[in-house]
Amino acid sequence: MTDKQPCVLVVDDEAPVREMLREYLGGHGFTVHVASGGESMREALATTVPDVVLLDITMPGEDGLSLARYLREHFDVGIVMVTASGEVVDRIIGLEIGADDYIANPFDPRELLARLKSVLRRTRRAPVDATPTANTATRRVRVGTCTLDLDARRLIGANGEDIPITAMEFDLLNVFISRPNRVLSRDDILDLTQNRDWNPYDRSVDIRIARLRRKIEADPSKPELIRTVRGSGYVFVPG
Structure with missing residues (x-):
């Protein structure tokens, strides 16, 4: 991880929220930029691409879900979505689009800070153009026709192209490849990925596995790499 001060872009239509987060996160080591909606978000991105975007779902006009989809298609940034308390559907759609995490509003700023730091730890990458030396050989693992x-x-x-993968998807795939041919329950997955804020009884784990299958399986409707074991969980079978 680089020592560079992390940068967060706060996208929220409420000015008091933006200013509170600018002051709070700025006081905890972040460079903070703010935007009131989609247009100002794009203007901010044209100047500086942040490490992570904190994105409110319930904004007038272009909502947070469409903005998250835009971010995931165009930028390699962490995305933390702010959802209304109890809005499970919005949370699920956000995860399907590719958000790295979510927090329900109203939230404790300390919890938000912890979630932002967690996403940063998972999303900050080593420079992709660095030339490995004999002592720092790149570790790569075959996953079907792909390489992790x-x-x-x-x-x-298979053709050397980058396949977009979120931080949580990476963590999930890493858990599977390090435990081949072992059945993992949803509860196991929560423990091993250290994402205890996920609920094993909602669809969070299933959604991320479905997204992974679309990226690594030859036919996601008939998965051969990450297989479902009915009543038990999932198993990774190396291709």
């Missing part, structure tokens, strides 16, 4: 670069936290396709 453990040091650069990259998923590489």
Whole structure:
């Protein structure tokens, strides 16, 4: 991880919230930029690409879900979504789009800070153009026709192309490849990925596995690498 001061872009239509987060996060080591909506978010991104974007879902006009989709398609940034308390559907859609984490509003700023730091730890990558030396050889693992670069936290396709992968998807895939042919329950997955804030009884784990399958399986509707074991969980079978 680099020692560079982390940068967060706060996208929220409420000015008091933006200013509170600017002051709080700025006082805890972050460079903070703010935006009131989609247009100002794009203007901010044209100047500086942050490490992580804190994105409110419930904004007038272009909502947070469409902005998250735009971010995931165009930028390699962490995304933490702010959802209304109890809005499970919004949370699930956000995860499907590719958000790295979420927090329900109203929230404790200390919890938000912890979540931002957690996403940063998972998303900050080693420079992809660094030339490995004999003592720092890149660790790569075959995953079907893809390759997972453990040091650069990259998923590489059969033709050498980068396949976008979120921090949580990387952590999940890393858990599977390090435990081949072992059935993992949802509870195991929560423990091993250290994401105890996920609820094993909601769809968070299943959603991320479905997204991984679309990236690594030849036919995601008939998965051969990450297989479902009915009533038990999932198993990774190396291709």
